[in-house]
Structures are given as C-alpha cells and as structure tokens.
Amino acid sequence: MISSLWWDYSRASANVAWVLILFTILWGVLLTTRVLRGMDRPAWLRDLHSWLGGLTVCFSAIHMATLLPDKYIDFDLINLFVPFTNDYKPLAVSLGVLGFWTLVAIQGTSLMMKKMSRQAWRRIHMLSYPLYGIIVVHSLTAGSDVGTQLYTGFTMALAMTGAAVAGIRLVTGRFIDRKKRENAGR
Structure with a gap:
C-alpha cells in the first residue's frame, strides 16, 4: 500500500509540475510579447x-x-541526477533527468540574471521551449499511465496547449523583433 502511495505521489507531482511549467511559459510569453497590452501589469506578470x-x-x-521510497522501480539517488544510469526505460527516464537539469539551469540563471549578459541569459531562457x-516525450514514454485514455487525453491537451503558446511566441516574437529593428534604424 505504501509503495503504491509513493508512486501515486510521484505521478501527481509530475503532472502538477507539468501544468506549472506550461503556465510559467505562458506567463513568460505574455510578459515578452505584451499581447495583453493595456490589460496586463508587467511587474505582476514578471x-x-x-x-x-x-x-x-x-x-x-x-x-x-518520491521515486526513491517507491520500490516498484527501485531508483537510486544517482538515477535521479545522472542520465542513463537506470535499467527502467533508460531513454525515457534520462529525458526526465536532462529536463530537470535544463529547468534548474533556466531557473538558476534567472536568479542570476543581473550578473549575466542579457544575450547569454536569453539563450539559456529560450531552452524553455x-x-x-x-x-512531453518523457511523459509519453516513462510513466505507468501511458496508454490509458485519461492520461493520453491529459498529455495531448497539455502538448497542444504548449504548442499553441510556443506558436504565439513565435508569431508575435517575430513581429516584436521587426518593430525593434525598425525603431533602432530611426
């Protein structure tokens, strides 16, 4: 029973983290593109x-x-931080590990943004996409819920929403970059 509880905690926290990163990216897009100009408050968005x-x-x-106390897969600490060190779906789990380190790099450099060049910070921050x-790939390949209707629907909804947010950033970002170039030429 306890083992199943840890697995449930792990799955639930992963799904919450996934929704949170989607909202984090969305808020970043709203802040950068100012598509809600007039209705937004940039300081609050930031x-x-x-x-x-x-x-x-x-x-x-x-x-x-929560993967550590669960004995269904029997992860060790090294499996959580070093890619390709486990036997259970090595590629899928390693994508999660690489994703975690990418997330830490993005968040860490954001905390040090004033000590970095804007260009270096932006390049690292763009790794969010x-x-x-x-x-998405980690979620579709690593979990025990893969293949169930509910989880597939959840995954597809988040994947498509993320693609829409990235599309908004791509389209409005090009427009914003063009405007900046035009204004710089004046």
Whole structure:
C-alpha cells in the first residue's frame, strides 16, 4: 500500500509540475510579447512568472524524491541526477533527468540574471521551449499511465496547449523583433 502511495505521489507531482511549467511559459510569453497590452501589469506578470518557475522546480524535485521510497522501480539517488544510469526505460527516464537539469539551469540563471549578459541569459531562457518538448516525450514514454485514455487525453491537451503558446511566441516574437529593428534604424 505504501509503495503504491509513493508512486501515486510521484505521478501527481509530475503532472502538477507539468501544468506549472506550461503556465510559467505562458506567463513568460505574455510578459515578452505584451499581447495583453493595456490589460496586463508587467511587474505582476514578471513576479508571477518567477514564482511559477520556482514552484515548478519544487514540484519536479518532489516528483524525483518520491521515486526513491517507491520500490516498484527501485531508483537510486544517482538515477535521479545522472542520465542513463537506470535499467527502467533508460531513454525515457534520462529525458526526465536532462529536463530537470535544463529547468534548474533556466531557473538558476534567472536568479542570476543581473550578473549575466542579457544575450547569454536569453539563450539559456529560450531552452524553455525544447524543455517543454522533452517533458512531453518523457511523459509519453516513462510513466505507468501511458496508454490509458485519461492520461493520453491529459498529455495531448497539455502538448497542444504548449504548442499553441510556443506558436504565439513565435508569431508575435517575430513581429516584436521587426518593430525593434525598425525603431533602432530611426
């Protein structure tokens, strides 16, 4: 019973982390693109974006920590932090490990943003988009829920929503970049 409980905690915290990172990216897109200009408050968006990012790291850590006491797969500490060190679905689990380290890099550099060049920070921060893809693949290949109707629907809904958010960023980002270039030329 307890073993199943840990597995349930792990799955639940992973799903919460996934929803949180989607909202973190969405808030970042709203902040960057200002598509809600006139209705938004940039300082509030930035604070919420940062808070959601920190919460995402916390729930990702909970997801990983709750794998340790569970004996269904029998993960060791090294399996949680070093890719390709486990026997259970090595590629799928390693994507999760790489995703976690990418998340830590994004969040960590955001905390040190004032000590970095804007260009370096932005390049690392833009890893959020491939990170979201890594999460989708990890979710579709690593979990015990894979293949169930409810989880497949949940996964597809989050994947499509993430793609829509990335599409908004791509389309409005190009427009914003073009406007900046035009204004710089004046």
